[in-house]
Amino acid sequence: MKKNVCPNCGSEINDGELFCGQCGTPIPEKKKLNFKIIGVVIACLIVLVIGIGVLGSGEEEPVTIKADELSKIMFDDEKAKDYLDKPIKTTGYLFREDDEEADNKLTKDSYIICSSMDSFKKGNIVMLEYDNADQLKNVGTLSKLTLEGTLVKHESDAVFFDAEKITVDKKLTIEEGKKEFYKKLGISEEENDDAVKDGDTITVDDLLNDPSAYAGKTLNIHGMLPQTLSKSSDGRDIVAINNFDLDKYVEIKGGSPNFGGCEAIVTGNIILDNGTPIINASSFESIGSTLSADTSDAYYPITDGYTGYTDTYVANYNMAIRDDYSTTATKVDTLKKGQYVEIRDIKGGLGSEVWGLIQQGKWVCIHGENPDEEYLTNLSGD
Numbered sequence: 001m002k003k004n005v006c007p008n009c010g011s012e013i014n015d016g017e018l019f020c021g022q023c024g025t026p027i028p029e030k031k032k033l034n035f036k037i038i039g040v041v042i043a044c045l046i047v048l049v050i051g052i053g054v055l056g057s058g059e060e061e062p063v064t065i066k067a068d069e070l071s072k073i074m075f076d077d078e079k080a081k082d083y084l085d086k087p088i089k090t091t092g093y094l095f096r097e098d099d100e101e102a103d104n105k106l107t108k109d110s111y112i113i114c115s116s117m118d119s120f121k122k123g124n125i126v127m128l129e130y131d132n133a134d135q136l137k138n139v140g141t142l143s144k145l146t147l148e149g150t151l152v153k154h155e156s157d158a159v160f161f162d163a164e165k166i167t168v169d170k171k172l173t174i175e176e177g178k179k180e181f182y183k184k185l186g187i188s189e190e191e192n193d194d195a196v197k198d199g200d201t202i203t204v205d206d207l208l209n210d211p212s213a214y215a216g217k218t219l220n221i222h223g224m225l226p227q228t229l230s231k232s233s234d235g236r237d238i239v240a241i242n243n244f245d246l247d248k249y250v251e252i253k254g255g256s257p258n259f260g261g262c263e264a265i266v267t268g269n270i271i272l273d274n275g276t277p278i279i280n281a282s283s284f285e286s287i288g289s290t291l292s293a294d295t296s297d298a299y300y301p302i303t304d305g306y307t308g309y310t311d312t313y314v315a316n317y318n319m320a321i322r323d324d325y326s327t328t329a330t331k332v333d334t335l336k337k338g339q340y341v342e343i344r345d346i347k348g349g350l351g352s353e354v355w356g357l358i359q360q361g362k363w364v365c366i367h368g369e370n371p372d373e374e375y376l377t378n379l380s381g382d
Helices: 035-057 067-074 077-081 117-122 174-185 189-193 204-209
Strands: 088-096 111-114 126-129 144-153 159-170 201-203 218-225 237-242 249-253 262-273 276-286 311-315 319-322 331-335 340-343 345-348 354-359 362-367 376-378
Touching: 067 077, 067 088, 067 111, 067 117, 067 126, 067 159, 088 117, 088 159, 088 174, 111 117, 117 262, 201 204, 204 218, 204 249, 218 276, 331 362, 340 354, 340 362, 362 376
Parallel strands: 126 159, 201 218, 249 276
Antiparallel strands: 088 111, 088 144, 111 126, 144 159, 218 237, 218 262, 237 249, 262 276, 311 340, 311 376, 319 331, 319 362, 345 354, 354 362
16 A cells, blocks of 8 residues: 655655644645546446437337237228338248249248238238248248338338348248148148149139138139229228129229229239138239220220219110209210119119119119119129
């Protein structure tokens, strides 16, 4: 321990003495450390370092959302807007399309994520995009993943989860995943060998007759696209594709076509909602020309851009279209026998003629005063 000495004569000085006992020189008092000030300075330095680290990173922490909840957000346009391009973290089970692609390479939309097998059956899916396909090349269905990325919206209005980072928490091989998937669906591998494969084309009636046979597959659905939104059994306005008799439909989610009133193919993944098939659409293709005033007689054209609810009728005779709901009103056009027409409003009934509104200034008589005089037949089932 260092001794205290007089700065003048060098004599040893005891602690607490104010003057040198030999020469009388005043002894400077030792300064005590102010630990309170030191503590404040250290705390400020810590806060400063943390602040610099946060500001310097420039990265927003991802919000954690369950796959089920994320699916609901992705299928709700208004909710999805709030999450586009924001970092998101989610966990779920992988469901993949058949991996026998050309050159053994997977397309971007070959994967979906679900919270569980039950969620998959209900259609609560997260459509996945991932540029690094090699990482998932040998990862089977029902492998558990943790993903970080953002929501992105395609031109088709479909919303995908663009995964920037994927961690495989529990891996199944391709074969293990297939076996487990078929087991949970109650399908044997032998039955599956004869089943429809991804990319095959089926009709709306095929899909409705045996929905479980097509669940989880990406198929081309052949049918008739109406010109307007359809009304679901629970009263919702929906995008749908009809069968060729126009008396049945399958709901479409994930996107909507920019054409209608024509024969078409909708490509998408088939999901089941309590046993009811839904097409999670990725593309739409018209067969031939889109039906309009200039290109086809199959549907009577709607030219005012109306997109609300309508019922579909077919003309049993050549019918006059008039500018008001009366046989004395001026004839403005003709609805041909066998032609389909969308009716948005009804006037009359109970002992009087019943007229249907096609669009403003265009009415057609549905049946006469006698209900047996049926000029148009309702194909919507109402």
